Amino acid sequence: MDAEISEGLFAPYLDTLRLKYQRHIPVRDARNIDFRIEGSPPILCDVKEVRPGEDESKGIDAFAHIREDLSELRKKFGPSDPETPVLLVTVNFSGTMFTGFSVARAMLGDVGAEFSAEGRGKFHHLRRGNASMTRSHHTLISGIFAFDCEATGNHALFLNPYSARSLPDAWFPAVNRVAVAKDASEARLRELANMTFWHCDEHAP
Secondary structure: OOOHHHHHHHHHHHHHOOOEEEEEEEEEEEEEEEEEEOOOOOOEEEEEEEOOOOOOOOOOOHHHHHOOOHHHHHHHHHOOOOOOEEEEEEEOOOOOOOOOHHHHHHHOOOEEOOEOOOOOOEEEEEEOOOOOOOOOOOOOOEEEEOOOOOOOOOOOEOOOOOOOOOOOOOOOOEEEEEEOOOOOHHOOOOHHHHEHHHHHOOOOO
């Protein structure tokens, strides 16, 4: 199964960090979370893959895929909220790279600029930009762990500014922590666009 490929990448990564974990933790009905990593506090991680659909043969819309994965992760818990941080782990199997800008858009909504006779205004997250994460929506998800498949392992944690349970600094201390904000400047958005996550080998263990 596809999911076993991405989980087969994430589990050895946790092993290199000498973290103890359990697999396939039931949360509601027949639904489960892929990993429960032991610690203080423990965290729940659900691993999803970005793969092109039939209508994406010429490119991948990582923004839409990640948004959908965030929504599906939230649905797993139903009306109840977990008492521990939750991360969406996204792994790129799209055949091309995507960027930190795509992840930020999926979390906080579309980006645009106002135009007037004087020219273009600065790019910014739109006030009504179809955001996944707001002060009242998806607050149980602490962030997105972008798993990079380059040998250097340029992983990044995109933290949800509205999370009810933030991820303590002690978790994944060597991973780049990326603060995203609704009021991010155009320069900051450009920085995120230069942060790349490459696609994984289809034959990964």
